[in-house]
Amino acid sequence: MLFACQTALPQSGAYGRDTMSGQVSNEHAEGAASSSGEKADNIRSVARAIDLLQSLNRRALSSLHDLHSDTGLPKPTIVRLLRTLEGKGLVAQSSSYGSYHLLGRVKSLSSGFHHEPLVIEVAEEPMIAYTVREGWPLALATYDFNAMVVRVSTIPHTSLSLHHSTLNMRLAMMSRAIGRAYFAHCGENERNVIREVLKDSTDPENALVHDPVALAEMVARVREQGYATRDPAFDVRSTTLAVPVHQNGRVIASLGITWIGAAMTREEGVRRFAPQLQDLAKQIAEELSSRPAETPRLRIPLGEAIP
Numbered sequence: 001m002l003f004a005c006q007t008a009l010p011q012s013g014a015y016g017r018d019t020m021s022g023q024v025s026n027e028h029a030e031g032a033a034s035s036s037g038e039k040a041d042n043i044r045s046v047a048r049a050i051d052l053l054q055s056l057n058r059r060a061l062s063s064l065h066d067l068h069s070d071t072g073l074p075k076p077t078i079v080r081l082l083r084t085l086e087g088k089g090l091v092a093q094s095s096s097y098g099s100y101h102l103l104g105r106v107k108s109l110s111s112g113f114h115h116e117p118l119v120i121e122v123a124e125e126p127m128i129a130y131t132v133r134e135g136w137p138l139a140l141a142t143y144d145f146n147a148m149v150v151r152v153s154t155i156p157h158t159s160l161s162l163h164h165s166t167l168n169m170r171l172a173m174m175s176r177a178i179g180r181a182y183f184a185h186c187g188e189n190e191r192n193v194i195r196e197v198l199k200d201s202t203d204p205e206n207a208l209v210h211d212p213v214a215l216a217e218m219v220a221r222v223r224e225q226g227y228a229t230r231d232p233a234f235d236v237r238s239t240t241l242a243v244p245v246h247q248n249g250r251v252i253a254s255l256g257i258t259w260i261g262a263a264m265t266r267e268e269g270v271r272r273f274a275p276q277l278q279d280l281a282k283q284i285a286e287e288l289s290s291r292p293a294e295t296p297r298l299r300i301p302l303g304e305a306i307p
Contacts, residue, residue, distance in 0.1 A: 090109075119151075137161045174205060175231040176230050176242075184218070
């Protein structure tokens with residue numbers, strides 16, 4: 001009886017331990033793979049939700065087709081994300097138009113962000129005053145790697161705009177007035193760096209960077225005029241004119257105005273707005289020079305320890 005009981009016990013020794021360990025290892029590996037897959041799905045969902053919020057921010061009302069065109073996401077995916085955002089109080093559906101819009105609660109996503117370059121603080125008030133007086137929207141943009149990013153927009157203060165919002169919009173360096181004004185007036189070393197960054201670009205809006213002669217002519221023309229205009233090939237509905245904004249002799253941003261072509265010709269707009277924008281940029285530069293210099297921000301690559 002004792003022998004029978006002993007043989008019924010689980011195997012011991014090296015063989016038995018390896019078998020059990022193998023089972024545990026396999027289960028652990030399967031669990032890790034499943035966890036990794038779930039994390040990847042979650043990260044993808046976050047990225048898609050951000051893309052959707054950015055698309056909704058571009059217009060007052062967005063149809064499902066608008067959101068699909070902007071993001072490239074499948075419509076069933078968009079609907080699921082919209083339902084989630086509705087549940088969080090960030091988005092609502094307009095029953096009368098069958099479209100979607102952002103709710104005020106979306107502002108809570110940026111309520112903890114406080115740092116802004118000094119030029120934004122200085123420029124915003126006179127820019128708003130100008131738009132209230134003249135009617136046309138202004139934008140101030142700063143350089144970011146391969147494009148200009150709109151940091152201040154006065155579109156909320158006028159109805160004379162073809163866009164619901166341009167805030168945080170990335171504008172091409174070679175075709176957009178704001179990009180051209182910055183590129184032409186920045187230092188030669190910075191221009192060389194920007195050219196190097198854009199040399200492999202296949203974006204039609206940056207095609208000028210591949211034509212050194214035409215690029216040099218554009219730079220010379222903009223510097224001589226003191227302003228740049230958008231290449232009309234990329235939007236015939238309106239015209240944008242931009243001037244550089246300097247701080248202590250160095251260009252730090254571009255200031256642009258956009259008007260609708262049906263209301264004013266390109267030539268009329270240039271004659272009227274170029275001197276006004278140059279005066280406004282000078283006003284901003286003078287105010288910047290009277291303020292204490294900003295403390296340079298320490299930029300630490302991701303993954304590196306903070307000293």
